[in-house]
Amino acid sequence: MGTVLVAGAVWRFGRGLTVGAVVAVAVVCQVPGLTHAPITSTDAYRYVWDGRVQLSGHSPYAQVPLDDTLAKLRDPILFPGLSPTQKSGVTGVPKNPAQLPVDDARTRINRPGVPTIYPPIAEAYFTVVALVTPWSAGTLGVQLAAALIAIALTWLLAVQDPRWAALWGWSPIVAIEAANAAHVDVLAALLIAAAVITTARRPKLAAILLGAAGSVKLLPLLLLPAFRTRRPLVALSTFIATYLPHVLAVGILVAGFLPGYLDQEGFSDGSSRSAILALLLPPEARQLTAAALAIALAALAFHRTRRDPIALTCCWLYGAALLIATPTYPWYGLPLIALAVLAHRPEWLAVPLAAYLAYASFGHPTRQGLIHLAALAVVVIVITLRRRIVAKSGLTAPPSATNTDERDTTHRHRDLGRVRRTASG
Template structure:
């Protein structure tokens, strides 16, 4: 195959920053593997804190989500619901400032009023979900998509953040959450905790981009760690994680003996105050997001399945795979450690859905560290490389497929190694009853 120089340059331009991120993640994993045996809890946590500092010195890079977080918190402090108003709504003009609205002052009219609309027509939906140069908030014509626990988090941070510092308050909060999760993992195993705390991905998405997925990762990890001794508390943590981002609810089958009803009750209870306040508007932009991702017409996004299947059957196959994984997780919970089950279940779900946004993989990094399964880092790394290839569906599918092959290969090699080690141990003299002639005590009487 002949590749032109222009194509190489174009690929480097798309993959450059994400390629550096991928190489950096692999380098951290290698360093931890080679030199991490003597690490202590304090050392891991301190270095994790230092890793967060550079991101705090720059505005969010990977997305503008943090500006929406700031707005949602500010709206709630003012006594309004981000589910019932869009950012450009003139009724909230008094909440505008030059950081979030550089092109629209509180005295200017946007022309947007009334309850939010989320149209179902693809063309109209694309128009409504487009950005506006007057504001840094993404999709300012649609309501928020973030669930209630995330909204509570935004509100608490907004309470302590001056308007003039923009996203810095959320960046600091996300960095502190990442450090707290590093400590939580380090108490279990400092060496593996470094896989999370020192990760360039975590540094980028916490201290810089302030993505709320860091909070979801912390709650998921707390749920897994507390599940054995305090199953009800673990279920509350899992339900709260689902109310930060919906994806953690996929782990419910793994918690089958650990109060999944409590988890669902926690999730539902978090919505009750908002339902009482705004009714069905509590769904926010979720219907629009699902429509844009193809879940309404059967052409759901799955970059790997898209390599082989037409859109009309892709969603069916994805649903069957997800159901199979759920059943497998439900049946294997008694045999495998919970952390391991959650790790492969979450990672496999990401490989099936291949979400557009790579920071969705943050909880998987924490679960990989907790389960001691570094091969699953291939999935979030692939997500960034695919993100750099946005618009090239086939290339994205191949990247994710390569990550899947890496994971399956690592699992196969590990199982063979364990099987061979077990067979060797079973054949050893200590287990077979045979006497080891090389270590048999000498018959001193016969020697004389």
């Protein structure tokens, strides 16, 4: 409800907002989260550990937090029940990591018996933060870094449109998941937004940014169909290039615990995901249906991006992907909030909001499915009403700054083509 109230207030009273005002309030919104340890998850402790491990010359893809060979890296904040001189009994990577428990009372790091799941750009980010953060600060370093990224993205969005940017910078979801929980998804959101904004004037740079976003969290790669011509190849090349140093260092171990994580979380077989589909289909049919829907949406995005603004295509493609997979972790929706701002489509804010309600309903799959279904209903109803209003009035929605840039670039290319044809004739 907090996000909805912020959206309504900003839209009603925000006509006179300036870039400075939006950013200033965004700074204030981030401060409370820094005063408390992460609330919504323990991921930040893994971030701190991964950065510390890399600074020590080891690889988080090849060693697990409980590994006794890394005992000297333990401290009372990350390992309240295990000192550097105590033995955990763990050495090397376990043979069946997916069968290990998620938590261990000796440490605050989740899944301490398995390697990391995070891609290389995320790992590089953790390392940089660890380099400038003393051990005694615990998670404060990654919390502060996430808050600064959220503020930077607020500025980037405010340059496009201050009023719309407030929906990101002042969002309670962003305040909780950035400054408090320090989720790395905020970095992915920044890179995605930068890719969308720069795609008209510097398409290769935009593709590189998208590939880098995919190397923070894999989900941004879902946006590849929205980037036309050769851009997906550049994005994929960037993504692959980030893995090469780690492949050379640890080989196939570079996959970390990602396959096991996908299995544990139900992404591999659809047994505990696709909450909306679960209301109608048995487990064995969900994965096939979800895959078919994903392929259809990708094809539609590739087709529509030739006529629609890329911000709009990315927004509904990312939002639809979340509605299909329905991850219960609300921080997965951070990039969608940024895309909704760029596309001027506030109805998609219902999706991350629904994820929060579903997160609080853990263990109640039917309730979770109904919550996500309600978000889908909000999106469909608003889109339908908007189309009817536009059809009756004969008006079109005003383009965002990124949309205008893209259309201007298209017109410039057309004009240049006419000049060339005239000269050759």
